[in-house]
Amino acid sequence: MSRALAMKPVELSSPLLRLDQPVAADSKLMFEYCQDPLFERFLTVPWPYNATDAETFISRYIPSAWKSKDEYTWALRAVDKPDLLGIISLQPGSGSIGFWLGAPHRGNGYVPEALRLVADWAFSTDVVDAIHWECLVGNIASARVARKAGFIFQGQAPSMSPYRDGSHPISWQGRLRTVDDRSPKDDWPDEVVAP
Ligand SMILES: CC(C)(COP(=O)(O)OP(=O)(O)OC[C@H]1O[C@@H](n2cnc3c(N)ncnc32)[C@H](O)[C@@H]1OP(=O)(O)O)[C@@H](O)C(=O)NCCC(=O)NCCS
Numbered sequence: 001m002s003r004a005l006a007m008k009p010v011e012l013s014s015p016l017l018r019l020d021q022p023v024a025a026d027s028k029l030m031f032e033y034c035q036d037p038l039f040e041r042f043l044t045v046p047w048p049y050n051a052t053d054a055e056t057f058i059s060r061y062i063p064s065a066w067k068s069k070d071e072y073t074w075a076l077r078a079v080d081k082p083d084l085l086g087i088i089s090l091q092p093g094s095g096s097i098g099f100w101l102g103a104p105h106r107g108n109g110y111v112p113e114a115l116r117l118v119a120d121w122a123f124s125t126d127v128v129d130a131i132h133w134e135c136l137v138g139n140i141a142s143a144r145v146a147r148k149a150g151f152i153f154q155g156q157a158p159s160m161s162p163y164r165d166g167s168h169p170i171s172w173q174g175r176l177r178t179v180d181d182r183s184p185k186d187d188w189p190d191e192v193v194a195p
Contacts, residue, residue: 006067012074012117017110019074019088019117022058026075026084030054033086033102042139043100044164069093072127076101076114088114095128096161099145106141115149116182123178130178134159134171143192146174150182153189 012019022030033039034049046053065071073089086101088111097118099111122128133151135142136159147153151174158168172189176182186193 007069007072009063009066009072010121012121013079014113014117015079016113017117018077018079019114020077022062022073022075022084022087024055024058027051027054027058029084029102030058030087033084033100036103038103039100042136042142043098044161047164074114074118076110085110086114088118090118090122090128090131092122092127094160095130095132097131097133099142109148111145112148115145119149119176131176132160133174133176134161137170137172139172140191143172143174143188146176147184147188147192149176150180150184151176152180152185153187 009021011021028051031049031051031054034045034054039045039049040047062071062073065073069092071089071091073087076085076088077083078085084102085105086099088097088099090097097115099114101111119131122131131151133142133146135146137156154173154175156170156172159171160168160173163169172192
């Protein structure tokens, strides 16, 4: 896909989920979800997270990053309800994927499904031919999502993306390529594979 033209947001959907653009009305829930202490520990969102962080992310950063092709970000919603459930994003330059879900909505397989939708779209449109996933060592829920989506575990290494303080902490890393089958692989850390 040419990088010369501006990119317009695309909508993706399945019987379970709709991925579309976050809108101003989502900022209240985004602010509430982003008070989760797990986000301070595992994500690079601003901390403390303020209402204006959600508003600016939705109104400025997301549209401009689509246009410039720096990062494609979607809201996760159930097909039959308008409420924001979480966020997933893909950086076409590095192939990096990121995601979070509001705490009340976890454990329903929403993020593995969102990951499948984004990967299918990104591979079929040649946006990327490989997706890079990473999380801080010990973020088992994130690693389980990546494993369920078929990512191949690459080991642990300093994170590709800088953490909130600019450091590159040791992270679990995985990769999914166009040619990979999507079955969960066994060579992940035991605590990720364990039932
Ligand atoms: C990671 C996250 C997006 C997972 O989303 P989800 O839609 O709930 O994913 P799933 O429904 O597939 O559940 C994830 C799995 O992790 C497990 N899990 C969740 N929390 C866990 C914990 N603290 N310890 C061990 N396992 C845990 C769940 O039981 C589930 O296991 P299963 O696959 O065997 O059923 C969500 O937990 C989240 O938003 N976490 C905080 C933000 C974050 O860490 N984002 C990723 C940054 S790299």
